[in-house]
Amino acid sequence: xxxxxxxxxxxxxxxxxxxxxxxxxxxxxxxxxxxxxxxxxxxxxxxxxxxxxxxxxxxxxxxxxxxxxxxxxxxxxxxxxxxxxxxxxxxxxxxxxxxxxxxxxxxxxxxxxxxxxxxxxxxxxxxxxxxxxxxxxxxxxxxxxxxxxxxxxxxxxxxxxxxxxxxxxxxxxxxxxxxxxxxxxxxxxxxxxxxxxxxxxxxxxxxxxxxxxxxxxxxxxxxxxxxxxxxxxxxxxxxxxxxxxxxxxxxxxxxxxxxxxxxxxxxxxxxxxxxxxxxxxxxxxxxxxxxxxxxxxxxxxxxxxxxxxxxxxxxxxxxxxxxxxxxxxxx
Numbered sequence: 001x002x003x004x005x006x007x008x009x010x011x012x013x014x015x016x017x018x019x020x021x022x023x024x025x026x027x028x029x030x031x032x033x034x035x036x037x038x039x040x041x042x043x044x045x046x047x048x049x050x051x052x053x054x055x056x057x058x059x060x061x062x063x064x065x066x067x068x069x070x071x072x073x074x075x076x077x078x079x080x081x082x083x084x085x086x087x088x089x090x091x092x093x094x095x096x097x098x099x100x101x102x103x104x105x106x107x108x109x110x111x112x113x114x115x116x117x118x119x120x121x122x123x124x125x126x127x128x129x130x131x132x133x134x135x136x137x138x139x140x141x142x143x144x145x146x147x148x149x150x151x152x153x154x155x156x157x158x159x160x161x162x163x164x165x166x167x168x169x170x171x172x173x174x175x176x177x178x179x180x181x182x183x184x185x186x187x188x189x190x191x192x193x194x195x196x197x198x199x200x201x202x203x204x205x206x207x208x209x210x211x212x213x214x215x216x217x218x219x220x221x222x223x224x225x226x227x228x229x230x231x232x233x234x235x236x237x238x239x240x241x242x243x244x245x246x247x248x249x250x251x252x253x254x255x256x257x258x259x260x261x262x263x264x265x266x267x268x269x270x271x272x273x274x275x276x277x278x279x280x281x282x283x284x285x286x287x288x289x290x291x292x293x294x295x296x297x298x299x300x301x302x303x304x305x306x307x308x309x310x311x312x313x314x315x316x317x318x319x320x321x322x323x324x325x326x327x328x329x330x331x
Contacts (some may be wrong), residue, residue: 003040010047055086070184072155075178077169080161082177083188092141093148096256096292097261104251105142112150112228122142126248128220131232133253136291140191140331142253147187152227156189163212171215178219185226193231213243220246227239232289258284264292268299272306273313283319298322 006028013025025048032041070079097105111118111125118125131139147154154324162173175195181188219241222227231247244250256264261284274280302318 006040007043007047010044013048013051027279070155070180070186072152073173073180073241075161075169075173077082078161081158082173083155083157083180086144086156088148088154091144091154092266093145093146095138095141095145096260096267097138098254098257101251103252104249105146108228108249109146109149115222115226117169127223127225127228128247128249129228129230130244130247130250131230132250133234134255134291136233137253137255138292139253140189142264143187143189143191143230143232146228146230150187150228153186154189155186156191157191157193159191159193168211170212174212174215175219178223182223182225183228187228187230189230190229191234217242217246255289256295258288260292261287261290261295264295265299268296269303269314272303274312275315278314278316278319286323294326298326301325 010025013021029041029044029048032044049106069086072080072083072085108126108129115125131142133139144154157177162177163170179187220229258281262280262330265283287298290298296315298319299322302322305318305321306312306314
């Protein structure tokens with residue numbers, strides 16, 4: 001086997017000493033030594049050792065994180081939790097993003113993983129992220145994907161519980177949720193939070209909302225926890241400019257281009273056959289400017305039409321009928 005190919009293969013090996021894949025890797029290293037390829041054997045051994053150390057380190061870190069717990073505060077008047085924890089196996093983490101957005105999300109994840117190394121140089125990872133874009137473009141899913149990839153618990157703030165009609169209680173609720181996660185590393189999602197963070201100079205604004213926005217500015221700025229705060233909004237222009245300055249990264253989530261739409265269709269329909277007469281590229285062009293959520297819905301509905309009619313293959317008519325059904329959603 002080509003040496004570079006073998007090195008690439010070894011870099012993908014993860015596991016513990018007793019795992020079969022690791023044992024097989026050990027046998028390969030010994031065989032290379034017997035053949036007199038000592039330099040290659042040493043390189044392969046070094047790669048395997050580093051992989052094993054990083055696996056153990058990650059497992060230890062996850063044990064620390066998941067071994068801890070958080071007491072999610074409740075609204076005292078309604079006795080409703082202010083946030084909900086979504087179990088790891090329910091996180092939506094398989095996403096198709098444009099290359100530019102993917103690079104930005106990978107950078108956030110990479111900085112979190114390298115936070116100790118960054119600290120040696122007096123640098124801090126991005127902790128406060130704002131995702132903005134039209135509905136259905138994957139803002140919430142992106143937050144879940146970040147939590148999945150970096151191995152942190154995922155909490156979603158329940159704004160319907162947090163916002164109270166009683167003077168001062170909304171601000172108290174907001175402070176208590178941030179206090180709770182200060183010592184609990186997690187990804188905290190402030191989903192569609194624009195309705196409490198509207199520009200403070202609007203005529204509709206009331207004193208209570210004004211106070212809540214001020215508290216939000218303060219808790220975001222003062223957050224010193226080990227986790228990541230992700231806020232999402234549909235309308236960039238509706239947010240207070242002072243709020244924007246509190247975020248370490250502001251990322252626009254655009255609607256997918258035709259290349260991404262084609263990938264979304266393939267991923268969504270991976271478990272069912274698609275007729276060779278169907279051009280996914282042509283379908284992607286028809287769905288240009290559609291949101292990711294709508295594309296997934298159209299694909300799933302096309303599959304359902306085929307299955308209901310007793311076919312195990314999606315035909316072009318299934319896509320056309322599904323598209324017609326959802327034209328009203330897009331327009």
